[in-house]
Amino acid sequence: MGEFDAAGEVVSGALLGRAVESHRGEAGHGGHGGICLNCGTTLTGPYCHRCGQAGHVHRTIGAIWHEILHGVVHFEGKLWNTLPMLFFRPGELTRRYIHGERARFVSPMAMFLFSVFSMFAVLQIMGISPPAEVGTVAQFEQGLTFARQNTESAIADARESRAKAAPGSERAQKLDKRIAGLERDLDELEKVPLSLSRASGKGLNFKTGWKRIDKGIEKANRNPGLALYKLQTNSYKFSWALIPLSIPFVWLLFFWKRRYKGYDHAVFVTYSLAFNSILFILLTIAGGLGLPNDAIAIAAMTITPVHIFFQMKGAYRLRGWSALLRTFVLLHFIAFILVLFGLLLLGLGLLG
Template sequence: MVGEIEAAGELATGALIGRAVEPSTGEGHGGGHMCLNCGTALIGPHCHRCGQSGHVHRSLGAIGHEILHGVAHFEGKLWRTLPLLAWRPGELTRRYVEGERARFVSPMALFLFSIFAMFAVFSWAGLSAPSDIKVGGPAKQLELARQGMAEERAELIEKRDKRAVGDPKRRQAEEKLAELDRAIADLPTMKKVGATNEGFQATTRLSGWAPLDHGIEKWNKNPSLMLYKLQSSIYKFSWLLIPLSLPFMWLLFAWRREYHLYDHTVFVTYSIGFMSLLMIALTLASSVGVTSGTIALASMGIPFIHITRQLKQAYALRWLSAIVRAIFLSFFILIVLLIFLLLLLALGMTG
């Protein structure tokens, strides 16, 4: 029940935040005679000088009206945007870039709404970081590491003794043995501060960089908490995917001077919005019993088809050119996701 309440709250928040950044062009109310903000004579539903609406509410009930009005207009645009986003994403991208914006949800508003909605559905479906990861104490972990190294050392000694003196393979075994001995010597030292296993405290010497070593210790002590923080970071810093993707989009069209970074930004933002909505659909499909094989096939095939269509339509490409670029872009996406996760891990471990 708590998860469902949280999911509903996040979904409503996403709609309101999406609406907050959504331009209200073409959505005027009836106006008055003078703008109450700057005093300019009104010639339409909005002031042509400062942009304020000519119709201003001054009652407590108007707060709820404004919320419902804003969300309703956002949803109205959403239902005009989603069909194009699903089947003709490149056309939606091109029409928005070229100035047709009042009819559609803006890329950033759709991005915010879809991210909030995705995590709301994840919360409802119970998809979250595990909270019961069990790990041994530092002494136990260190003992397991020592045992593994001891077994590897015994194997190296056996291999070395089977070779005659001067044999290149014997020399290789001796070099590996010396390297392993150095690694054993560099293992964390242990200080006994109590009688139990947890009473041993490790002095970590992994990288020599105190913030990183401290982060590794935090992961070892409470991996469940660190996974929860990582999940929260994905939620909060998902916008980083947009700037991280732009250099790779530029590489795909570096010689096409008619396309600019703004075009690529709209492309990437709409694309991420669609992928988030696709994750929602797949999660809901899984919850109603769709087989895992079907979910896996859809999760691999639909994104590639969508990216191909969006590239073809947005950049006026031939099918072959769009498919080739989609293949490269798929690899770029994996790189972007890896960089994104590494940044979040660095933030979590050093923060």
């Protein structure tokens, strides 16, 4: 079912993106003449000049699949114009969109919605999505105790078999390796605290004075699994909050330059977030295919700053040193933005 859910996420993201995407400049169907079936205006072209509806409308089952296919694969061909530039010429893409080339490219918000939904679909396929069922502290403790007892029993059985094996035989060597591995597993299990409250001394048992927050803390302390589930799902639902959180910090980099407007910064931020969502997808897939974690970490820490540098340099027409300095400052801002976003998610989880 996870694969079907993931496919649903991709379709939902594409259709949401399509809903906010402009239809202007796209190829229409049907010829001139007739009246608009929406408002009754006489048509002078493929679209109604009054309400914007296409002169030719579909009324078949196949049309539904056609619309879904266009939403997922095409964005009427705009996606294939946008993706290469988003990856290799992000500054030019941002600048051209800001200065009016809207029909050629997927809008920043549509691109962001599509990438975020696709990201969580990939996480679901890769088995990194929030669990469908979450356990209580008691269930966690019971499972951990069972794992320890099961490992101890396996060690005892392996030692008994080792005592019966001929010294120096291949079977004895295999059993020695198995015993050593099980003992390492048991050591790791012993390091895990039996409960979260024992791990932190007092757990989450503190009061803020705000009843709703205190009630949320009590629930999180009683069922940390559910708290984690809420945190993960809220990061998905409220990922759009990264846009308004980021815009003021980008504005600070240019506040004395009046030719740059708030809209320009919003386009820059939204395209950048869309790129990083797609990058996360690619790195997640690469990890699933066996790429070492060190290589993934290096790619993540390298590609994002380089992309921000070139996007900023091209979008704002900056000199190299100026773009580099602003990129350095923005990377520090991003760390603060992520802290704010984490606090927002934590607050929403406790209030929820």
